[in-house]
Amino acid sequence: MDERKQKVLLAIVQDYIATAEPVGSRTIAKKYGLGVSPATIRNEMADLEEMGYIEQPHTSSGRVPSVRGYRYYVDYLMKKQDLTREEEDLIRSELETKARDVGKVIQRTGQLLSQMTSYTAMVLTQQLGPGTFKHVQLVPMRLSQTMVIVVMDNGAVYHRMIETPDSILASDLDTLSKVLNAKLQGLTMESIKLTLLKELYFEMGKHKHILDLALELIQDSLALKKEDKIYLGGVFNMLTQPEFHNVEKVKTMLSILDQEKLLCELLSGESRDEGVTIRIGGEIKDYDIKDYSVVAAPYMLSGRKVGAVGVLGPTRMDYAKVISVMDYLTKNLSRALERVILGR
Amino acid sequence: MDERKQKVLLAIVQDYIATAEPVGSRTIAKKYGLGVSPATIRNEMADLEEMGYIEQPHTSSGRVPSVRGYRYYVDYLMKKQDLTREEEDLIRSELETKARDVGKVIQRTGQLLSQMTSYTAMVLTQQLGPGTFKHVQLVPMRLSQTMVIVVMDNGAVYHRMIETPDSILASDLDTLSKVLNAKLQGLTMESIKLTLLKELYFEMGKHKHILDLALELIQDSLALKKEDKIYLGGVFNMLTQPEFHNVEKVKTMLSILDQEKLLCELLSGESRDEGVTIRIGGEIKDYDIKDYSVVAAPYMLSGRKVGAVGVLGPTRMDYAKVISVMDYLTKNLSRALERVILGR
DNA sequence: GTTAGCACTCTATCTTATCGAGTGCTAAAG
């Protein structure tokens, strides 16, 4: 592909991203100073179409980038676009000051992402994988009600109420906690199940009932499936995009957003461990998400990938902008999470 | 309003709810056996219109219920509609078996509600008000990282990581937990702040740093604003409603759904302590939510109102159905929550 | 009080005409 073709393709992609209208030869010749006449551009465009980079919605209308065209643009032509000082400040202040717990941080992130791109933002939090047991605590809440709290080494905390006989004293619960902690320290479920249960029950037959319930929670915690949670933000923002003047399009989009599983796959699937992944239109395997692109990037917690943020938008999305926002955002998100979770 | 007028109004409301088309005199005479001719019905309709119960979208089209008409229908004409065996079973099984934690219960509730009504479901969880302190536990996680866990008497559990000096031993943390628990038992923040801090610091000057951080979390927990969280479900479902063939309508709706604060008010505001509240179209004060109705009902946890579920739909919604679903659902929701939270 | 008959209204839908942006091709110019 010679240089002038590249320039023409770039012009088409940029203009289409900006206006959402098929772009004609005249427009290119006038707005993007290539120094040649529309007729020449038309020839180039005919070539580009033959090569599969652009398409015509119908004979005798302007050209529109094809999936392949977007791909070429993203891979070779797109210029990195830095955020303005204000935008950076906004992200930093929103994430650094205003959020004190994980949920808030996630939510803010989604809102920011959507607001700054005007597409739909998705934030995926992958449940920290099944860790090992760290601590259990039985807390007497009121007569015959006890709370079981289980802490995992990965920082997850689970709790549940259980019914306990009135005869049990607070000190009993304390002892029970102690014993459990001593016995179960650092184990995975398998080892607990196989080696220790008998021993435990033998020692503490008296409180068998409580033990059962407590162990049930511990078991649940340990076995917890890596269940992903997804936060969506700014669905409404996206409707300002001209493609959604058509109701059918809106429906398609909302039906995509309704399929949580699909979204999770889009965000987590086959993404490299760092940096932004872009999937354009039909490139998304299996599902028929033609017309939409997904830009996704993982975020880290102390070096480990613990989730991903993403943007869902029409193929005609402002990739440069989205990428730069996402880049800056994930970095700050990681930092914010470290602060909130690890107490740094 | 004489009996025949009521019948005509009932017919109009029912038919319009079912078909979304303005209903004409002929339709009523044919489908609803009033035993009179269309001309008679026309006369009645003219009267009803004069009284403000129905409206004409334009001269010479069928009639459509006005807000006042819906209100009359809901208050006097609507027949209670029981759920089918299958529907009841669905609700019960979904809520009783599948959900093990609060989040899941809430989510399932929303999904059920939306799915069974085909409108948008909202589930509001009001943060249990600021309770009193119950228990604190310092758990050593790894070198220089400690988790602070705070349990409130209302069952809320908060946790946070803090940085601790390497010199601190697990046994120190345990002692610290003990002392804190002994001192702070059952107090609200005010009393803690005013009376006990000095004493504490005096006793435990050595671990001042940890104390600070732990107290910070306790303070946060106690001071926690009654922050409401809202779960939305089935936005997509609603688009199957014929009113949303128009894009503008979709936008209006999504913009309503975007305003969390508004939604919270709709759900919690001025609702009686039990039973279903219905707000039709313009009846919703201040905001311009003409064209939409909200049906809401609180749900309980051991007798206290702890949240609300609601449905947002076009004024032309199937109130009878929604009410019966909601009625059955809130009861089961309360039960499910008691099971999950209180361990019954 | 009820109803048949009828003229009238208004929307929705279909058809037709027109406009104009944009193309591809041809032939001339560089």
Place this chain on the structure above:
DNA sequence: CTTTAGCACTCGATAAGATAGAGTGCTAAC
């Protein structure tokens, strides 16, 4: 060989009738 002006042609979008039919209100008869 590349570029460009000129021109006929295509096709969607918009506007302007034309038509059908559902529904009304009114009048006069039952």
